[in-house]
Structures are given as C-alpha cells and as structure tokens.
Amino acid sequence: MMDVSLGELRVRQVAELDLALPLDAILPGIGGEDLARLKQWYWDDALSLDPATAQCALSMHSYLVEIDGKKIIIDTCNGNHKDRTMPFLHRLTTPWLERLGELGVAPEDIDMVLFTHLHVDHVGWNTRLEGDRWVPTFPNARYVFGRRDLDYFSTTEAEADLSHQEAFRDSVLPILEAGLADIVEEDAVLHGASGDGVWLRPAFGHTPGCCTVHARRGGPPALFSGDILLHPAQIVRPDLHTSFDRDEALAAQVRQALIEEVADTDTVIFPAHFMQGAAGRIERDGEGFRYRLVGETPPAAA
Known part of the structure; x- marks a missing residue:
C-alpha cells in the first residue's frame, strides 16, 4: 500500500476498487502513436497499442493525509450500497472502511474531508447506510465543499448528469443537513498558510468548480490532481479531453498549464485514478513529458 512521507507530511492511499474500461470511450481521440509514446515509460505492460482494443485501467482510491496531528481524507470514492445508473458502480460492497482501519484510523479520527470535485466517484464514502438513512461516515470531521461545484450540482442544470445527481x-x-459542511472558495487556505499547510487552487473545466488540493510541511510539495489527470496518456497528450469533462477546452488548458508548472520540480503528484499507487513526478521528455513513479530509479546520465 502506498505510503509517502514528504518532510512532516504523510500521505497514504485507501483503495476501493480497480476498473478497466475501453480507453477510446474514456479518452476520445487517442491514437496509436499516443499509445506507442506512452508505452515507452508506462508501467502497465498489458497496454495495447490499438486504440480500438486498449483498456483504460483506473483505480478508485482516497488519500489519507496527516499533517500537524490532523487527519484529512481527500476524495471519498463511491461508497457502498448506493443505487447508481452506472452498473459498475451500482450497490458496491467494498472493504474501503476496513482498509482505512488497517491504517490505524477510525472514521471518528478524521478531522477534515476535502474534494477535488463532486463527481459520483469522489463523494460516495461521505455517508454510510444506517437502517434506511444515509448518515455521515466521519461524524467529527468538517466536510469542505467548493462553492462553485456545490452550486452547480444543486441546480437543475446538472440534472442531465444523472449518476452525479444520485x-x-x-x-x-x-x-449539508447534518451541519457538517464548510463551503469555501476554490482558492481557500484550509490549514496553515498557502505554501506551508493545506490549500486549494482553482482548476475549472472538468467540472465547474474543479480544484486541486495542495499540502506541504517541511518537504517537497504534494499536489492532489483529481481528474485533471485522469489517465497517464494525458501526460503524453495534455490536449486529450475525457468523456467526463464538462468544458473540454478549459480542462485541456488547465491540464497543460499544470504539467508545464510542475515538470522537473520536486512536486509529487497524487492522481485520483492512476494504477499502482501511482504517486510520482512529471518530467520533461524531449518535446513532451513523462511520469516517473516515486521510488522509480531515473536512468543513468549519459
């Protein structure tokens, strides 16, 4: 299980489930040349070079962040027993809570719950079924919602996104009804200070209020990228939008800017859906970019 310490910041992954979906349905426009470039460094040896048959391997997981004695959950996956239009997410029964417990953490220990955005696979463990009621899973936590996404998913405009409305x-x-929500702007500082604590940055496009979560305490910065980077192929082709992006052009601009900003820095990326506990860093690779997992040995200098 992934366990990364960055100075006085500790990040661990809480896995829910893995999925494999048709890649060309998730990333319309991906081509064989893109897959060949990805294959040069991608850790999934089973990746096909044919866009018509290639599978999009996705991990559903949360991150447990510990800083200054506080325990923070970032994105809460799908949850159990929930009625979903998407058949592969319908009435799941995964051991996510048990896996959190294996880290020595009970739901009552969580101080804060954060979200990169409010899609179905990022909010599900906010609640658990108790009798016939959905009750907060983390009764002592403050759940921090970005205002723009909360406003959007509260309106009839979002009702076409049925699974997200569910x-x-x-x-x-x-x-919200339990009074555990804090509603903030997408550039809010949530603990400490910007650059030395936990803070948000706007990253609109995937959803109207999508943001990145940042954390740092005495070491390299951590960046929780949500679905800005849904699949490693988007590092090879930052312009590749996903079938879930609400504003495809804006999402691509945000992704390109993020990649340019962090490439060849000590920033550690914690993606929402990469496989293999895939914390890593983005590096320049000729005229493009590649991703190197934490702990992966760089090639020797020529």
Missing part, C-alpha cells in the same frame, strides 16, 4: 442526493445533501 451521488449528490445520498452523499452530499445528508452532510
């Missing part, structure tokens, strides 16, 4: 009703509304 999640809003059973995984967000109960938190």
Whole structure:
C-alpha cells in the first residue's frame, strides 16, 4: 500500500476498487502513436497499442493525509450500497472502511474531508447506510465543499448528469443537513498558510468548480490532481479531453498549464485514478513529458 512521507507530511492511499474500461470511450481521440509514446515509460505492460482494443485501467482510491496531528481524507470514492445508473458502480460492497482501519484510523479520527470535485466517484464514502438513512461516515470531521461545484450540482442544470445527481442526493445533501459542511472558495487556505499547510487552487473545466488540493510541511510539495489527470496518456497528450469533462477546452488548458508548472520540480503528484499507487513526478521528455513513479530509479546520465 502506498505510503509517502514528504518532510512532516504523510500521505497514504485507501483503495476501493480497480476498473478497466475501453480507453477510446474514456479518452476520445487517442491514437496509436499516443499509445506507442506512452508505452515507452508506462508501467502497465498489458497496454495495447490499438486504440480500438486498449483498456483504460483506473483505480478508485482516497488519500489519507496527516499533517500537524490532523487527519484529512481527500476524495471519498463511491461508497457502498448506493443505487447508481452506472452498473459498475451500482450497490458496491467494498472493504474501503476496513482498509482505512488497517491504517490505524477510525472514521471518528478524521478531522477534515476535502474534494477535488463532486463527481459520483469522489463523494460516495461521505455517508454510510444506517437502517434506511444515509448518515455521515466521519461524524467529527468538517466536510469542505467548493462553492462553485456545490452550486452547480444543486441546480437543475446538472440534472442531465444523472449518476452525479444520485451521488449528490445520498452523499452530499445528508452532510449539508447534518451541519457538517464548510463551503469555501476554490482558492481557500484550509490549514496553515498557502505554501506551508493545506490549500486549494482553482482548476475549472472538468467540472465547474474543479480544484486541486495542495499540502506541504517541511518537504517537497504534494499536489492532489483529481481528474485533471485522469489517465497517464494525458501526460503524453495534455490536449486529450475525457468523456467526463464538462468544458473540454478549459480542462485541456488547465491540464497543460499544470504539467508545464510542475515538470522537473520536486512536486509529487497524487492522481485520483492512476494504477499502482501511482504517486510520482512529471518530467520533461524531449518535446513532451513523462511520469516517473516515486521510488522509480531515473536512468543513468549519459
């Protein structure tokens, strides 16, 4: 299980489930040349070079962040027993809570719950089923919602996103009703100071209020990228939008800017859906970019 310490910051992964979906359905426009470039460094040896047959391997997981004695959960996956339009997410029964417990952490220990955005696979463990009611999973935590996404998913404009509306009703509304929600702007500082604590940055496009979560304490910075980087192929082709992006052009601009900003720095990326506990760093690779996992040995200098 992934366990990364960056100075006085500790990040561990809480896995829920893995999925494999048709890659060309998730990343429309991906081509064989893109897959060949990805294959040069990608850790999934089973990746096909044919866009028509290639599978998009995705991990659903949360991050447990520990800083200054506080325990923070970032993105809460899908949750159990929930009615979902997407069949592969319908009424799951995963051991996510047990895996959190294996880290020595109980739901009551969580101080804060953060979200990169409010899609179905990022809010589900906000609540658990108790009898016939959805109750907060983390009763002592403050759940921090970005204002723009909360406003969007509260409106009829979002009702076409049925699966996300289902999640809003059973995984967000109960938190609001319980009085455990803090509603903030997407550039809010949540602990300490910007650059030395935990803070948000706007990254609109994937959803109207999508943001990145940042943390740092005495070591390299951690960047929780959410679905700005859904799959490693988007490091090879930052312009590749996903079928889930609401504003495809804006999402691509945000992704390109993020990659340019962090490339060849000590920033450690914690993606929302990369496989293999895939914390890593983005590096320049000729005219493009590549991703190197934490702990992966760089090639020897020529």
